[in-house]
Amino acid sequence: MTPPPRWLRAASAPGVAPLLLTLLALAMFLPGFWLVPPLDRDEPRFAQASKQMLETGDYVDIRYQEATRHKKPVGIYWLQVAAAKITGFEADAPIWVYRLPSLIGAVLAVLLTFWTARAFTGPPVAFIAAAFVAMAIVVGVEARLAKADAVLLASIVAAQGALARCWLSARAKQSWGLVFVFWTALAVSIVIKGPVGVMVVGLTILTLVVFTRRARWLSSLRPIPGALYLLVLVLPWFVAIGIATDGGFYAEAIGRDMLGKVGQGQEGHGAPPGVHLAAMFGTFWPMAALMLPAAGAVIRDRRTAVVQFCLAWAVPSWIVFELVATKLPHYTMPLLPALAILTAYGVARAADMPPRRVLVWIAAALLALVPLGLLVASIAAPLYLGAAPSPAGVVLCAFAAPAGFFTARFLVRTRNLLGTVPRAGATALLIYVAVWGFVFPALSPIWISSRLTQAVAEVSQCADPEVMSVGFNEPSFVFLNGTDTRLAAPDAAVPWMQGAGCRILVIDAPYEAAFVERAARDGVSVTLAGRVAGVNINGGRTLDIGIYRKTEN
Template sequence: MRAAAFLDRLPETRRPALWLVLLCVLLWLPGFFTIPAGDRDESRFAQATRQMVDSGDYVRIRLGEVERNKKPAGIHWAQAAVVHGLEAVGIPARGSIWAYRLPSLIGALIAVLATCAFGRTLVGRRAAFVAAAMLAPCMVLLVETHIAKTDGALLAAVAVAMGLMGRAYMAPGSFTAPQAAAFWAVLGVGVLLKGPIAPMVPLLAGITLAVMDRPAGAPLWRLSAPWLAALRAGWGLPLMVLCAAPWFVAIGIATEGRFFAEAIGGDMLDKVGSGEEAHWGPPGMYAAIFGITAFPSAWIVLRSLPGSWADRMQAPVRFLLAWAVPTWLLFEAVATKLPHYTLPAFPALMLLGARWAMDPLRQEAPAWMRWLGNAALAGVAVGLPAVFLGAAFYAGRGIEPFAVLGIAAGLFMAWALLRMARDGHWARAALAGAILAVPVYASVMEGVIPRMQAVWLSPRLAVQVAAVAPGLPADRFGVVGHHEPSLQFAMGGGIRLLRDGPAAAAFLAEAPGRIAAVNDRQESAFRAAAAERGLAVKELGSVTGLNYVRGRWVTLSLFKVE
């Protein structure tokens, strides 16, 4: 009874930011410091930043000796600033992956707080708090806080920019020049983080609103956008460009135009048309996995959609739909699909869900939608730790007790939330879902994943190399059959990525004091090539693990010339 009353009082708190920060800490810190650097994107971003810090070149982005002309430098600058800041106060951070994750976590926190602060204009103070609490535990956001790349920081830029745009839309007469400047400056930062994605969201929303707000019976070309003058695009657009242009000019000069050719032609257009890097997905995929990516809040958002569409003539609802729907549809149409792509639409969806949960006259969803939401909630609550129970068993951990505890926590979570839903306590269910997700996530992120040693092949190999050859320079180490970026982060960008066994033998023959790691598939060819060269090689040890990116077990043996 006391817990229920406490949950009912939470939307009335006078310190919503404090409660939200505490919630985010409880949700996101498990595993943040203990999960090793992952493959592949996280280690690519972190190692490129580390090379920036080591070299002092903050214009060009490199991974080893290869130019990485895919994304702008904004996230690398943020990561480098964190590393420099930590080292300035005596915390060794250059080789710690958690330091490179901090901008993602801070960005996610800003997005949650912005949803609460700016959402008040659209759905009211209490519902905005509930919406922010619904956003914090979304699984896709939790994952992004644990990955050192762009999307957590990008969400912060989108949430702040769209919050400011919402104020301009709702009250254009009171929208000030400093607020407009903040809107365009934040979009400029977003461009430095991930190119056109940040300005794309308000652009699509603005076009949608201008069409929807036109006078009844007016032709399509007679658009209505009084909020546009409040945004002061005349000087705002140049401000946005000014925030991003210096680096784009510098990188264009430094790479002789290769950055733009590769980033636009080789990265962006490939994602639109061909499902880059085997990440193709059919239209509708994001809707199909929404129950997972937005767990545990998806079941409330799903129930809110019919009522939100029915209330689309209300200005706040119209703005939130214009924020979420066009962005969502665009990503559904793009061939390349990754779960985090639709994240910029999540704050709007959570605000719609919280608005519905706080409305005593809420419109109930059809039975099939209610059943789908309930099934997604219960299925993910129990299924997430169950999947990692199986994964730990496959990786040789046996029956992982933390995963068993996670299953128990998931069962209790599903039972408690479905009971609240039966009684119609939807705001309480929204807040309880965020709180009850803490032990479910912690069991996996802190209890299981860091302890699955078999999948952390790169850090284990780096430890083995350090044990047999302390202080070995990176350029004296070569590897065959494990070219994962996590190994570059663990051992340095200067390591040699060798093609096959004969290349490893040639590498050892070129200079004394070198060590080569050769995978089991190439070991016979390596030994034969070494014998042909008259090399007497000595095995220094081996590491066996699961390359989870490729889905196969690998044994890497270390060799040197006697």
């Protein structure tokens, strides 16, 4: 194999690589981390449930207002609660505090990809693989959202890194350190997102055993003491929640959430097989652009340990995700590190075996079109929504678009995949700073909850008003305005406004005329104190929300 270039040897040097990868990950993940409001719907649901744990002191049951939230285990909520306590914000924590576990999980996933790849390859290839994970669009998204998936990714990569070393050694006895990492990471994946981590790791093991016809190495995982240790870690909460909910958690989490997603698309996210494969060229960009020209070297070396392990990691679980009816872009993220290691390996090997020109042209098109498309979107999206484009965002996108073009031109002219990587990384960094740091926060019409919460505070005649919302039920409004925010049907508005105390009603335009008419008929004097208009990011429906308070006589 051709020696790596000087910059890559320096970047992947012992002690230097983890530091540079951490800085790279933070550079990719931090733009917009504090600026973007809660992004409906999953993020504020997670954050609100964690907030209510802090408010009530109940760290076993999971609730969203009065409703149970029995879709995922408790792990991510505990981490978010810990973040709120450590930072000192407690229940008043802003959304970025609840995002800290995701940020840390994403950075760990990058570093653990490097560690996993080092089981098979030298530092240069491992560095490129980890950099691909840091650059991927989907990882950047999940690092900025207060959800479970970034932490799940880190736990799966940790388990796979330990598994890889046990498989490679083929010794009956392995160091207890690796065994501890494997079973601890698997336990973390269970308390974060149930069976997903077990499925990915289990299918990897099954595929390796079947296709290599070797199973003796499994004893190095110490399966009996390891499984007992795992049960000690995960059983206490699972027993406690079963008792607290009289089995209701399992009926909801397994019967309706997990199995429901398998059979039919939930919440409008159904899609046929093949959608994940098509979406990968966007969600895994810019790495996805280099996968095709790197594939030739991977296919030629298909009998090597690194290729066998990564294919066992990626292919079986990918098939499962394609067959599941419900599909979301982040579902395949646990398989990204396997593809990143394969692509990095193929990129390094391509220095000796240049890829076919047609594959290079396809890769170049993907590298150039994504930045160009985002430049157009940075101008068109705000104008479509009725907002002014962010000048800084447009300028940065205007730099990213030619950067993508010159990266593509370099690839076409040289067929140098390795030299393309830092150029693609620089383009990606420009895009993420532009989109997350400026373009996205400036799309004020979609941030209805933030503006509505501010408007309620401005028109209120008391410090802590009671608030009811009719026609606008997004979780971000509950999180920002407070747990006691009432989400009600139109018929409940007038009777509620008749009650004592400082009360404010926010009501969407389709229900407004009937409310005003009934209030007048029932002798309830109300005043229109303000309006907030915008576009609901979920479904794209235009909203025009009136803010009413009782008229003081």
